[in-house]
Amino acid sequence: MHELGITRNIVAIVSDAAKGRRVCRITVDIGELSGVMGEAVAFCFETVAKGSPLEGAVLDIRRIAGRAHCAACRSEFDQESLFTPCPCGSRQFTRLQGEELRIRSMEIEEEAA
Template identity: 40%
Template sequence: MHEMSIAMAVVGQVEEAAGAGGARTVNRVTLQVGELAGVVPDSLAFCFELACAGTVLEGAELVTHPVPARARCGACAHEWAVGMPPDLCCPGCRQASDVELLSGRELRILSVSWEDDPDCPGPAREPISEEA
């Protein structure tokens, strides 16, 4: 189950940022997860909870935002939603040689919210946030 390694990587990155920002407790982590990223959201949530145990993320909420898979044909510029299993043959002109996957493989931390530790002398920082 690679969701555990993903959860551990997310927890590690958030712990590092939260520590540098003087966080006492992380409340929420928001992830962007593409439909083709090969991640099962329920499994990731379960693994995330386990990976957070004993860290500043313990009890943190995991929020996932799915990203639909979309592709574009280079030959005719047609764009379409890609389903599972992925069909990368253009429904417009039936070409498959010049198709670009536009979205659906994302797996990134969008935002983190935490409570600052008033006793920590670290620099004042805003929570991690990357808007897509």
């Protein structure tokens, strides 16, 4: 599964950044046009995180809707797919958002004093 590799990557990157500290929560942005299924990432997460600093951490997935700027009529419009044309009919557009796959933030557990 595509998402299993992505989830392993996310866990590896965050584990590395945590430098041995426990991670209690991570927030990941997944664009709706990225081709990545957030549900599948969530499904893999618990298993992949087991034995890592992310074990038991909360995974917060934010879906980013597809949006583009039209070069013809200069308006912004929502995109349900990578190929959704502007309502004016133009396919000349620049993607503004929706293809994200990034780790937005992580929360490290406070060390007991």
